[in-house]
Amino acid sequence: MSIQLSIIGGFLEAGKTTFIQNLLKGGNDRYSSKKTVLICCEQGFEEYRESTLKRYNTVLININDIRVLDRSFICSVIEEHDPDRILIEYNGTWPIGEFLKIRLPSGCCISNIYFIADASNFALYMSNMKSIMTEQISNSDIVILNRDKSLDSVEKANIKRAIKAVNRQTKVIYHIKDYQMLQGNNKDISGFIFAALLLMLYLFFTSVKNTGSAFISIFLGILIQALPFILLGIFISSFLQVFASDEKIAKVFSRFKWVGFPAAVIMGIFFPVCDCAMAPICSRLAGKGVPVYYVLTFLLSAPVVNPVVIMSTYYAFHDKPEVVFMRVGLGIVIALMVGLILKFAGVTKEYAINERVLETPCSGGYIENLSQEGFIGKLWMLIRHAGMEFFNVGSYIVVGAFITSLLQTFLSRELFSAAGIGGHLELLIMLGAAVFMSVCSTSNAFIARGFSYSFPTHGIVCYMVMGPMLDLKNILMLSASFKKKFLIELFVMLIVIAVFIFSIAATFFS
């Protein structure tokens, strides 16, 4: 006999009691003749009427201290009353995580955790009691919003988005009246799917390995060489998050008017890191309120003005120094063009960036209430934050590297060096190579040298310049914090600009 346990959380006067009474009355046949224990941790404005409780075969237990609520308490309740379900009206100021720590007696499981909120003052609570509120939301299955009559559809959508930003898996429901008791869905089939997926990948890897193909080496090679740079990137990004206040950074940039663009280009010289490190840094800068057009100029020009990149290009093309100048010059031109277009198009932070970075302090949702006091506390916060970002960004780069290495292994380079391709097709092939085969901005010059026997100079420069900008794994990493729609527009814009610029360059070089 299983006992269904539901938790109803939310602040005082949010409408929890009303909701529970609806639950008791609700036309759910399963419980109509069955016994309910209602544990009430908070006395609100509305009280339960004796008659209602009696009619629905319900026992009310009041508790006032979170320490009372433990395993032995639940056991004694079950022993004494032998209920079919337990409802807990949870105190809005107690973290739900405390309850989740309890090892429930066998046969007893949590079917649903509800969070009830008053929509009309949701924004107020969110700004004043953020940590307790995000804790409760992040642990809830269903969020129910009351008293939404005074809100228009935009406000409602904003609240919904803010909740989804904290907990993507939760259901958000308006109109308590229409709400039918949802049955708890505790079947976790995702575990089986993952196991099956990993088994498939295992078989895939072993079969690929036996054919002697370089797939695994390329896949791991890309990831291992990127790892130091990604870690550097997320640690810098977390440092900005924890130690630099939003106002300070945004202020520095708002002082520049047009000077911001050259400043963004020059800043790239002082970040001699691989392009993989740029995605988290730039997401953080944009989240901090630095205008998107400066951030993009910085992001796109950094791999071009990077001293290490310039050196490696020079080594690879020591017989053609003009290639180096073309790479740097055209790269800066393209970065500035994108920046200026974004400025004139009036692209705002809201348009370009996911709310996750915007509205919650941390991109991955809720971090426990860590003290940020003192240097040690901040340092701890920095590492914790870097960890969240690692898993956030890491999964994207793995997917990117997987696709890139698949294409590199099974579409041979000879395909790209097929002779007799003419005109604009060459440029498009080089752009394709930039998307799928741009290994790393510091080394793609050497791959480009391999192309140089069958492609004209402007095509090779196009590959080198556009590679770090269009690289699939970089774009995927950016999508962890930038909106997909914006990234697609950016991607298309970059391709159009590239075709335009390099077609002009071609006339100079032919």
Next chain:
Amino acid sequence: MKKVNKEILAQITILLLIASLLTQAIITGKIKHYVNIHIVKYLWFSIAGVMAIALSLLPSLFRPKRRNNILPCAILAIPVLAGAINVTAPVDGADIKSNTGQIQHEQDSNLSGIVNISDDEYLNWYTDAYKNPNKYDNKTVRIKGTVFRMDGFSSNEFIPARMSMVCCAADLVPYGFLCRYKDAEKFRNGEWVYVTAKIKVEYEPHMKKEMPILYGISVTPAQKPENELIYPY
């Protein structure tokens, strides 16, 4: 027993696996097949960073969460799985390596008037010959490389090349000059060979420029060098 936060547990497991596989790869030297050896020193920092993150997660381990988002961990498990499969791969017999020096030594003493390019000198020799081909015109050299062929090679042509890695396994490029040898067909792609050849600077049809071309005097099978790859930077 306390209740465990599964998401945090999965994260810590993944981080520790990443750190230990990387450490193992560095210690066994397998790492040099994946990335340029110069990156290894940064990888030590990465291992420290990964360990620090794992450590910072420990206090959260016993704070259960209602909804666990395991997806990022599952995705990061893919490279861990790939690494685990590849690390356990049988390593080439150690006896072959120990023989290498001996064979080379014996043959060195038998030859005179030939410039012998050792495994470690190959990179410098190649870059120098590439930049100043005339310096090597009409010289006779003895080099070791793997047999590499491209589309459009005639039956007597191959490149005795060393694979060069700038950054990682994705940018492997062969470094070597075209070699013409009458019995070239006898050698399979990827086979290690000693090539004793006379260098002539000629027009190279595949590269479309003047380059050193090796005219093979003798080609004999060779053992794999200790470092298979060369690292230009």
